[in-house]
Amino acid sequence: MTLGEAVREALAEEMRRDSRVFICGEDIAEAGTVFKVLTGLVDEFGKERVLDTPISEAGFTGIAVGAAMTGMRPVVDIMFGDFSTLVMDQMVNQAAKVRYMSGGKCKVPMVMRATLGASRRSAAQHSQSLHAWFAHIPGLKVVLPSTPYDAKGLMKTAIRDDNPVVFFEDKMMYKLKGPVPAEDYTIPFGVADIKRVGTDITIIATSSMVQVALDAAKMLEEFDISAEVIDPRTVWPLDEKTLIESAKKTSRVIVVDEGYERYGVTAEIASVIAEGAFFSLEAPVKRIGAMHVPIPFSPPLEDATIPTERQVFGAAKALCG
Amino acid sequence: MATKLHIPHAPFRPGDKPDFSNIKLPKAGELRRPPTRIHANETRDLSFSMIRVLDGDHRAVGEWDPHLDAETLRQGLRHMLLNRVFDDRMYKMQRQGKISFYMRATGEEAVAVAQCMALRPGDMLFPSYRQQGLLIVRGIRLVDMMCQCLSNSRDNLQGRQLPVLYSFKDVNFFTLSGNLGTQFPQAVGWAMAAEYKGTSDVAVSWIGEGSSAEADFHYGLTFASVYRAPVVLNVVNNQWAISTYQNVAGGDQNPFAARAIGYGIPGLRVDGNDFLAVFAATSWAAERARQGAGPTLIELYTYRAAPHSTSDDPGRYRPLDEWQYWPLGDPIDRLKKHMIARGEWSEEQHAELEKELTDHVLASWKEAESYGTLNEGPWPPVSAMFEDVYKDVPPHLIKQKRELLE
Ligand SMILES: Cc1ncc(C[n+]2csc(CCOP(=O)(O)OP(=O)(O)O)c2C)c(N)n1
Numbered sequence: 001m002t003l004g005e006a007v008r009e010a011l012a013e014e015m016r017r018d019s020r021v022f023i024c025g026e027d028i029a030e031a032g033t034v035f036k037v038l039t040g041l042v043d044e045f046g047k048e049r050v051l052d053t054p055i056s057e058a059g060f061t062g063i064a065v066g067a068a069m070t071g072m073r074p075v076v077d078i079m080f081g082d083f084s085t086l087v088m089d090q091m092v093n094q095a096a097k098v099r100y101m102s103g104g105k106c107k108v109p110m111v112m113r114a115t116l117g118a119s120r121r122s123a124a125q126h127s128q129s130l131h132a133w134f135a136h137i138p139g140l141k142v143v144l145p146s147t148p149y150d151a152k153g154l155m156k157t158a159i160r161d162d163n164p165v166v167f168f169e170d171k172m173m174y175k176l177k178g179p180v181p182a183e184d185y186t187i188p189f190g191v192a193d194i195k196r197v198g199t200d201i202t203i204i205a206t207s208s209m210v211q212v213a214l215d216a217a218k219m220l221e222e223f224d225i226s227a228e229v230i231d232p233r234t235v236w237p238l239d240e241k242t243l244i245e246s247a248k249k250t251s252r253v254i255v256v257d258e259g260y261e262r263y264g265v266t267a268e269i270a271s272v273i274a275e276g277a278f279f280s281l282e283a284p285v286k287r288i289g290a291m292h293v294p295i296p297f298s299p300p301l302e303d304a305t306i307p308t309e310r311q312v313f314g315a316a317k318a319l320c321g
Numbered sequence: 322m323a324t325k326l327h328i329p330h331a332p333f334r335p336g337d338k339p340d341f342s343n344i345k346l347p348k349a350g351e352l353r354r355p356p357t358r359i360h361a362n363e364t365r366d367l368s369f370s371m372i373r374v375l376d377g378d379h380r381a382v383g384e385w386d387p388h389l390d391a392e393t394l395r396q397g398l399r400h401m402l403l404n405r406v407f408d409d410r411m412y413k414m415q416r417q418g419k420i421s422f423y424m425r426a427t428g429e430e431a432v433a434v435a436q437c438m439a440l441r442p443g444d445m446l447f448p449s450y451r452q453q454g455l456l457i458v459r460g461i462r463l464v465d466m467m468c469q470c471l472s473n474s475r476d477n478l479q480g481r482q483l484p485v486l487y488s489f490k491d492v493n494f495f496t497l498s499g500n501l502g503t504q505f506p507q508a509v510g511w512a513m514a515a516e517y518k519g520t521s522d523v524a525v526s527w528i529g530e531g532s533s534a535e536a537d538f539h540y541g542l543t544f545a546s547v548y549r550a551p552v553v554l555n556v557v558n559n560q561w562a563i564s565t566y567q568n569v570a571g572g573d574q575n576p577f578a579a580r581a582i583g584y585g586i587p588g589l590r591v592d593g594n595d596f597l598a599v600f601a602a603t604s605w606a607a608e609r610a611r612q613g614a615g616p617t618l619i620e621l622y623t624y625r626a627a628p629h630s631t632s633d634d635p636g637r638y639r640p641l642d643e644w645q646y647w648p649l650g651d652p653i654d655r656l657k658k659h660m661i662a663r664g665e666w667s668e669e670q671h672a673e674l675e676k677e678l679t680d681h682v683l684a685s686w687k688e689a690e691s692y693g694t695l696n697e698g699p700w701p702p703v704s705a706m707f708e709d710v711y712k713d714v715p716p717h718l719i720k721q722k723r724e725l726l727e
Contacts, residue, residue, distance in 0.1 A: 054534030298480025
């Protein structure tokens, strides 16, 4: 099953299980989203539960917050994560805080789905990875699946969560295939997954960077360097324990994330490692993220801005050297 | 889940036979052309009905006839036809993998072409991505547009922007945004600044009817109204926003032009496939802005005949032949017939023009490719990423650049 199909299946199963779940966003019904991830859902659930909205991200996110407060469980679809800039007031000042500000009287059980990631030749306004913005805010949980299995289990957890969850899917990973069991399962938030066991270096990676890290680990194998690859799966809540334990074991750490390094996910994780495993480290934690430029369209230019397995490999070799 | 909510449906879906007989079209020439200093409330008829000049016999009738001379008409026809031939060529090139993305303006060429011809060169354009006709009118060479789409060594944006998201400051064409709607308040800000600087230039912006749901549309109208900015704000109602019909943006309730009245701005609703009506309405609004009488909202009623973009598959959501049933026809065909009816044009001349423009587009493509192809280059150098912003490049970028070039 592909990652896109896993997301769709999770949504369909939750919609069958719970009539309060509905999806809203742009071009999601007949078009099934521009990435075709939701193809067919409108046929099963109708246009009321797969609701094509006016083109207003702030508008339909606000509607979702309101509907969530009255007991619905909306899933909001933000076509490109870049457009999440438009929903920040609803997400940051409303969804994240309503439960707290209402003295626990109102809750906002909603999921905001958005895409992230470059390499699709979509240029500066359709390629960004802005998940760190959300992870910065108390009250929001931030999920980044890297496999179809994780995508399905995490999506179910997100929908069943009584609080707002932001779920980022890498648009280049929709076709990624992997095994997904037929039976119902969920994956708890805040539990990292060790995607590859190793002893010499820990590579902590998110979303599409997990595959990059795994490919780098394979290259490192030829140089007798055994890399452990860990996917936190949720950057908030963050499974600090697993990350720190691995860092203590291997004593060298690289953090790879497609967002910008500055004040980003790699910065946060690096500081978690520095605080938790400082005295076990052989070298400073190395961060690898997108270059600090708007993402260009031109394929050779764009490719230069995004972390690659070669880059991770090179950094790991240098750290182990 | 049965509710009392109204969920808009597109009138026709794949497999249906379109029938637009429910669309009420006033007769050409029926509406009055009021003086430009007018209060919003006096534009009810103009915003709820539709300004049309070309009648069923291809004659120009009524007060809105701009009385254009034959040479202007020929130019308009030429620009629109070039727009279409260019679009079709680029679409084909995308299908062959020579460019990665393209958006055509098929069926709505009169919007950009007639409007731009009704403006002055100093007027600043804040378009959306479907007004490439503006660049054609303002004399940008096709080769330069093609190089941008190819992202080659001659790309004026150095490989930074998506194909068709042009930027040509030299001809007062603002940098296109991939995020919808942002141009609307920006145009108002530009117009306010123009007034502040004491120029007589006006700002003109375009937004799709779908994007009119974005807050920026409403910000634009609010600020234009409050400060009576010299701006012409256009909603291109081409019926479709990717897969959603204009009723998803609220178009079934009242016309988009009528929204202007609530903001205290005159609204004009125009047959967007009628070159003369589009020209006349735009001249009226631009004149009004230049006089300091304030903003105008124009709705251009048209139809998006092409897929949304080369990534779109309209077979999923509309009958593929829907355009054939569109009651306002094809803007190129309508202008052509008008010119023939006036004795200023012939089928032979038209065929000749089409051939000439096709050859021109082919030659331009050849030239553009000689500066580099998308797949084989030469491309803009990787170091171009670090240019055009800083006079003194800051250390973090110098470091990145060094690491990259190593
Ligand atoms: C802020 C934002 N939201 C969504 C999109 C995705 N998107 C691009 S074009 C489009 C449809 C716009 O339709 P309309 O405004 O009617 O213009 P048209 O394409 O018909 O010319 C959508 C939803 C975007 N680019 N930016």
